[in-house]
Amino acid sequence: MVNPEPLTLYTTDGVRIDAGHTPFGGEVCFILAHGFTCSWRLPALRRIAAALGRHGGVIALDFRGHGRSGGHSTVGDREVLDVDAAVAAARRRGYERVVLTGFSMGGAIVVRHAALYGGVDAVVSVSAPARWYYRETVPMRRVHWAIERRAGRMAVRLARGTRIAPKGWDPVPEAPHEVAGRIAPAPLLVVHGAADPFFPVEHGHQLYEAASDPRELWIEPAFGHAEVAATPDLINRLAAWATKAVSATPAPSAPYAEPSDHRTRD
Template identity: 90%
Template structure:
C-alpha cells in the first residue's frame, strides 16, 4: 500500500486540516470524505484510498474536530470549508477533474459542497443521510446522544479522538435533500445499502429523487453502512463510474476565487 504524502491544509475560517495525498499520473483526483468519528488514517479509509488510487489521485482528509485536524466538528455544517481546502489543494497539484467521494456524514457534506460551491466534476455519496435529525434506528439514537449530551461528547472525544462543538446549529444548515437538485449538471451517484443499520434505504431514495439528471442510484443488497462495509469491488465500481462520468462531460468552470487558506507539507 502506497504511503500518502502528508499535508496540512488551512480552511477559509482558519481551521487546520490533516490530510494525505496519493499521487497519480492523470487528470482525476478523488477527494475522500470520511464518516462521523472516522479518519483518513484508519485502515478502512486507507483501503478505500488504495482502491480509488488505481483510477486517480486521492486526497483524504480528517474533518475538523476529527483525528489530527484542529477545531470542533459541526457534524456536516462548516465541514464544507474543509472540502474546499482539499479541492484547492488538488487544483494546485494540477488535477483537472475532481471527484468528491463521501461516506455517511462525509456523503452528506460532499452533496452540500457540490450544491453550494460547485467547481467539481462528479459526486459519489455513500450511505448518507438525506435529512437531519433522523432517530429511527438504535445506532442513530446513540449518535444523537453523543452529539447532544456533554457526557456523550466527552466519551467520543476520549474513545474516538473526535471533538464535537457544544454550540449546535444556528442556523440549521440546508439538509442534503434540500440542495441536491443544485448539483446538476455535475453527475451524482447515490449508493446505499439495503442492510444499512443507521439509515434505511429511504434516505438513498429521497436524496436521489431530490437530485436532477444526470444521476444514478445504486441500492446494494448486502451492503451495510459506509466505510467499514465497503468492499474493494464496490469501491472499484464507484471509481469506474466516476472516471467514465467525468470523461463524458466537459470540465466545469472552476470558481472565480479560490477559498482563502494555505498549506504546508509535513
C-alpha cells in the same frame, strides 16, 4: 499500500486540516471524505484510498475535530469548508477533474459542498443521510446522544478522539435533500445499502429523487453502512463510474481560481 504524502491545509475560517495525497499520473483526483468519528488514517479508509488510487489521485482528509485536524466537529455544517480546502489542493496539483467521494456524514457533506460551492466534476455519496435529526434506529439514537449530551461528547472524545462543538446548529444548515438539486450539471451517484443499520434505503431514494439529472442510484442488497462495510468491488465500481462520468462531460474551460482569502500550507 502506498504511503500518502502528508498535507496540511487551512480552511477559509482558519481551521487546520490534516490530509494525505496519493499521486496519480492522470487528470482525475478523488477527494475522500470519511464518516463521523473516523479518520483518513484508519485501515478502512486507507483500503478505500488504495482502491480509488488505481483510478486516480486521492486526497483524503480528516474533518475538523477528527483525527489530527484542528477545530471542533459541526457534524456536517462547516465541514464544507474542509472539503473546499481539499478541492483547492487538488487543483493546485494540476488535476483537471475532481470527484468528491463521501461516506455517511462525509456523504452528506460532499452533497452540500457540490451544491453550495460547485467547482467539482462528479459526486459520489455513500450511506448518507438525506435529512437531519433522524432517530428511528438504535445506532442513530446513540449518535444523537454522543452529539447532544455533554457526557456523550466526552465519551466520543475519549474513545475516538473526536471533538464535537458543544453548541448546536444556529441556524440549522440546509439538509442534503434540500440542496441536492443544485449539484447538476455535475453527475451524482447515490449509493445506499439495503442492510444499512443507521439509515434505511428511503434516505438513498430521497436524496436521489431530490437531485437533478445526471444522477444514478445504486441500492446494494448486502451492503451495510459506509466505510467499514464497503468492499473493494464496490469501491472499484464507483471509481469506474466516476471516471467514465467525468470523461463524458466537457473539460473545464478555465483553471480553478482559488478564493483570495483561502490560506494554504501544503
